[in-house]
Ligand SMILES: Nc1nc2c(ncn2[C@@H]2O[C@H](COP(=O)(O)OP(=O)(O)OP(=O)(O)O)[C@@H](O)[C@H]2O)c(=O)[nH]1
């Protein structure tokens with residue numbers, strides 16, 4: 001008797017993730033998998049970044065949520081193509097869910113597809129969705145000990161947005177030490193320090209992302 005359930009699930013997810021990546025690539029769509037713990041600021045970031053990014057990119061949103069459409073409703077005024085994926089309590093999106101969502105999008109007219117994952121610092125780190133870039137929002141209000149506790153998520157992210165930095169003093173956080181710990185775990189990721197509620201702190205991130213997407217889709 002052969003029991004390989006977990007391995008099979010992960011292999012299947014990776015295979016579908018690679019298929020998704022091929023589809024995105026063929027259609028010239030750059031994709032972001034946006035991860036964080038619950039409430040770290042993913043939707044707030046989108047509320048305040050997308051209006052700027054929309055000026056030069058055609059954007060679609062895939063919203064992951066255990067049960068509700070609340071985040072999609074917060075972004076509805078932007079009038080972007082949006083697909084809601086409810087995991088029915090599941091703690092992460094997987095590649096099959098994204099494959100289904102892709103079928104609902106007009107990829108020929110999209111430059112950037114933003115996937116907001118379910119808030120969780122463990123499971124989303126293990127499930128490749130076929131994204132180009134994994135972007136993590138790390139809210140300092142969760143505590144300075146999180147990078148080493150949730151090593152895989154920090155280590156596997158291409159970009160880490162250290163968020164809610166205006167609350168550092170209130171939360172007793174040494175921002176420089178936090179930056180250094182993130183850097184130690186992930187020596188190559190891009191790091192931005194932001195307050196997602198304050199659009200003026202997102203200028204550098206917005207311009208880096210717009211530039212990166214345009215460069216990639218023009219190749
Ligand atoms: N003070 C402060 N509050 C913030 C900041 N960013 C987000 N918030 C607040 O944090 C709360 C949660 O933000 P969301 O954007 O909903 O977080 P999320 O990661 O999308 O949450 P889930 O989708 O439920 O995982 C909201 O009340 C935001 O206003 C920030 O930079 N500073």
Ligand SMILES: [Mg+2]
Nearest residue numbers: 042043071116
């Ligand atoms: Mg959200």
